[in-house]
Amino acid sequence: MGPVIRFEKVTKSYPGPGRPALSQVSIDVEKGEFVFLVGTSGSGKSTALRLILREMRPTSGRLYVAGKEINRLATWKVPRLRRQIGTVFQDFRLLPSKTVNENVAFALQVIGKSQREISRLVPETLDLVGLADKGNRMPDELSGGEQQRVAIARAMVNRPMILIADEPTGNLDPATSLDIVGLLDRINGTGTTVLMATHDHGIVDSMRKRVIELEHGQVVRDEATGVYGFSG
């Protein structure tokens, strides 16, 4: 099997003047890899993630995700692609009026899973993220780290092939951040490919995973076991 994510000379330009958000980017991410995507604000990290989620199409070049060519993917097939990608954000994006259980179950309900599957998968996933005993809590009764765990549980409950995390530790203190990345690492250990965009030097340096650095929309570094800044 080929890479689960493949950028082939991908360029993305937004309307208006200025340089493209991504320019001739080529990246391969293999199944089961853990990759940090680093770079300053405006370097093109978010554009890359949005392209993977098919929130938009590349201007040129080819992008393959989970074996599908994104450029050619019909709009009606996009939901099916997204079911293979779990997504976690800096701001958790939990539904405040639903309990932890309901928030995680929501991701299954809206793709038509049966109640029986939901009853099996939700507790199992909450156990995986270490929140087995907090299913009936409301999101505002949880700490930031716990809320992010719920968001990770929601992203993982459908057992996606890829987990995309966009600054997942941006709102968390350093100790909690390490916990969350440890959890992502454990998930990666089960075979899920993890792609994490981050600004957090400490985490990148401590994990010694593959690091891809973007600058002005171009890949300036791709190291198999890198740190946040240039290691050489």
Next chain:
Amino acid sequence: MQLSHLFTNLRQGLRRHASMHAAVVLTLFVSLSLAGLGALLVQQATLIRDDIGDELTVEVFLCVGGETRFPQCTGPVTDEQRSTIESAITANPEVESYRRITQAEQYDILRKLASPDVFEGPNPIITVENTPESLRITLKDADEYDGVVSAVSDLDGVRDIRLAKDLVDQVFRTIGALQYLAWGAAAVLLVAAVLLVGNTIRLAALARRKEIEIMRLVGASRIFIATPFLLEALFTGLLGAGLAVGALAAFTEFGIVRGLDPAIEAIPLIGWDEFTLSSIGVVIIGPALTILPTLLLTRKYLRL
């Protein structure tokens, strides 16, 4: 798709923007009632037109004999006389077409128009035999009738000639004005209803934007995301249409069947058949007016 999830969403959606939904329902109710009323008036005009002809009609009544009012009629029109009259009509350039209305058909028309007692009893005033048959002519131009009238008026077998124009013009003018008034008001209100639907969707999409964003991210299908909005639209559309059908039924029952019917015998009046036809239109248009904008706007506001 889980039904319980759908109904929970529908209930929540309707409750969340109850006042907006009420505005849509009420606007639809009034506008569809007016549109339905316009449709009833059109059907009323058609009924009258079928019965007495329109302004293009000239009706040549033929002799039945034994009527002192028409001394030129010495007896019933003969086949020979009739064909001479028909030839004169066919040859006239003002005539678009004509058709023969037999004594039996004329009798049926009269039965609708006149009081029942003239047809009853051992010696009724009006019978099939003493009802004149006619040749109903349709003109090419309503104002060009002199030629045909003078061509047939002196022929043997012609009893009298009537121009429908004089009678019909005023009736149609009144019905036409009422119909356009009803449809004009309905059109304005329907535009308002569609705009209200748009506003409601925008508000609902805003209120649920977090939920919708998550649904999109976890791979919910477009139809799944749009379904609660479509169900709300269907519900408000049907409710508005239902109320309008009720109003039209009340109008038919109290305004026509019980109100006008006994009083007016000269003009055939619309009844439940025409009500049914108008109601079908209202029940189709109402939900269509809420669902079509919803389909368009959910694409826009939900980025589906």
